[in-house]
Amino acid sequence: MPNRLADETSPYLLQHADNPVDWYPWGEEAFERARAEGKPIFLSVGYSSCHWCHVMAHESFEDEGIAAELNDRFVNVKVDREERPDVDQVYMDAVQAMTGRGGWPMSVFLTPGGEPFYAGTYWPKERRHGMPAFPEVVAAISDAWRDRRDEVLASADEIATTLRQAGSDPAADELDLSISDEAVRLVVGQAWDRQLGGFGRAPKFPQAMTISYLLDRHLRTGEGDPAEAAISALDAMAQGGIYDHVGGGFARYSTDARWLVPHFEKMLYDNGLLLAAYAQASAVSGAERFRRVAVETADYLLREMQQPDGGFSSATDADSEGVEGRFFVWSRDEFDEVVTGIGEDADLFAAFFGVSAAGNWEGTNILHEPARRDRFAEERGLDLAELQERIDRVRGALYERRSGRIPPGLDDKVLTSWNGLAIRGLALAGAWLAEDRYVESALATARFVEDHLVVDGALHHTWKDGRAAIPAFLEDVALLAGAYLTLYEVTGELRWYGRAVELAEDAEERFADTEHGGYFATASDAEELYTRPKDTWDNAQPSGNSVLAEV
Structure with a gap:
């Protein structure tokens, strides 16, 4: 019952x-x-x-x-x-x-x-x-x-x-700008894993905001180490099992330091943030490999996460048929069957994707790229452009076979804050990659939010089954304001600038901590919990406070 x-x-x-x-x-x-x-x-x-x-x-x-x-x-x-x-x-x-x-x-x-x-x-x-x-x-x-x-x-x-x-300490009278230098020193000097890429030890998380900050730092100062740390992290993730080499998009995190074994759930916020990071890296470095990952990630979002009316679903599950990762892994026999079925060299592509009879995880294979594509082609005397075309054919065949499996569950609720990250990621990708279709998708999502998540002038946090629910939190107001400001910068449409200003004013009116500075996570007229939360740290997604500081 x-x-x-x-x-x-x-x-x-x-x-x-x-x-x-x-x-x-x-x-x-x-x-x-x-x-x-x-x-x-x-x-x-x-x-x-x-x-x-x-x-x-x-x-x-x-x-x-x-x-x-x-x-x-x-x-x-x-x-x-x-x-x-x-x-x-x-x-x-x-x-x-x-x-x-x-x-x-x-x-x-x-x-x-x-x-x-x-x-x-x-x-x-x-x-x-x-x-x-x-x-x-x-x-x-x-x-x-x-x-x-x-x-x-x-x-x-x-x-x-x-x-x-906690969080009741008064704000400093002046901002100490040297904290930025210290943060870069700690990230590059201590957290950066120079051997395996990324930051810290296992489990390893993407840390897209750290990567984007390091790229920004390089652009501002010309320092080489921040860019090198960011690029090594992006390469390691794109080659690792945390990236879906068949369908595009990133899993939540890697359980090991080598980025091989992910927790297989895919979250909208990760992919929105990483889309922006890879598109930015493509623009900064000119590297085609970053453009490719950005395009594949954006296409994954549009194909599998965007709903017909423009909003984005929240996540896909790690499990299918009650088994973690079943949808994503391959036996050597099935892999060979698919590859040879399109007339390709199974041994070549098994080497390319790290596939073996023994497997690399619980007797199965998580696809990854042990070597960068240009180096793989050079080692085997292959033309890189031709190899890319062959890889795309193999990926297409693997995707078609995988589509016949029972997929992981889809969490189809639409969250305002996470859709804000998707809007921003798509808009930036459209601008940096010169792909207008991504900007159009970002605009469609923004219109969905305005049409469905704003009810009687009030922004809401979630939409599901045709109705909006739960008054907006600071993360909704802030991340949407940031997304709209990006839309304005990319499109020049004043509507989005005006909405960003309105949202920032709403944050000041209903979320500001007038005594200690910053902003509370909940509005002044929201349900009272035993304490009123305030989050000043970026975690898996940017904190509302950091985004509003930027807005």
Whole structure:
């Protein structure tokens, strides 16, 4: 029997609508029940394309015994982090403060007033790799609430007080411009992986904003190291398994330092940001390889993520048929069958894409390019232009074969903030690559946002099944303002400049922190959480504060 999530529109929440757990969507009804019954709240936050969210759901939330314990001892609330980034942010801050790390699924135990007192991420059904079993956690938290409630409430109050104080430091009177030099020094001198490309250690994330900043720095100053660091990261990702060599577009991140094994979900925000980065690199360096990746990424977005009316879906899943990565990997036999089927040399292209009988991941092959195309052609005495044509033929045949597989799930909700990143990426790609069709697609998306996500003059965060929902957050206002400003710069249409100004004024009026500077993540008239979040750091996507500083 479906639970209370059955009437939601979020694909992630609907994935849990048939769980035996008595899930509530985020809202006052759940908190009223918790207060009335004196029960703590179990808050589970995730997103539709999250592999480990699926694992925890299958292991625990579909288990009748575990569900019975949760239903008996807690009021259970399920949240799509993409629908409610405010809820996600305030409780992720708590998770990181309590555990020193974060991630999804996010699992937080709250007082009936919404204050967190215990938190984690994924817990397995049974003890594994030093992690406690989820049923043990449930029992221990329930016992603590029953037997030591005063201690729990005191702990929750202390955590909430600490988090409320975070971000309350006054803004500096003057901006220290030397911080830019220090940031470049740290990125290039310490974070840059000179051997394998990218920044930091495994798991490796694309860090498109860092790459774009380094390219901008090179253009401003002529320094060579920032450009070299950016280009080595772009090359490593484009050749690695994080890039879809058949269909284009990038997966969320690489689990290893070599960029080979991705988490296979594809997110709109990553691809919008990386599209801009590769197009910029093409313009800065003149390298055809960056243009090719930008074009393939843009075409992927238009072909597989853009909806008929112009809006972009949010993500595709990592899993298909219940198996992570199944849609994307190849056996040597199937690969050879496809390649020889079009009269091509299977051994040549197996070498090109790193395909072997043994495989490179769980007995299968994640396609990648062990060598750059120009070097591969030179080593084998091949004409590069001819090789490119042959690669395109092989990619087309592989794409056709792969299209017959069961695809990963599509999260088709339209998010204003992420569509802003897609608009900006397409507009910049259109300008830098001289491809008018990308600018036209960016304009179509902007018109969709104006027609469907602005209701009675108010911008909204999400659109699904023909209706807009949830008042806009700072990320929506800021990223859309930035996108519209880019559209104005590319097209010269004053309409988009005017809308960017209106959005910036809205940010000043309803989001500004007049006491400490910067902007809150939620509007002054938004639902009050136990603390009002403010995000000044760029993470997977630019923070609203950094974008507004640029606007």
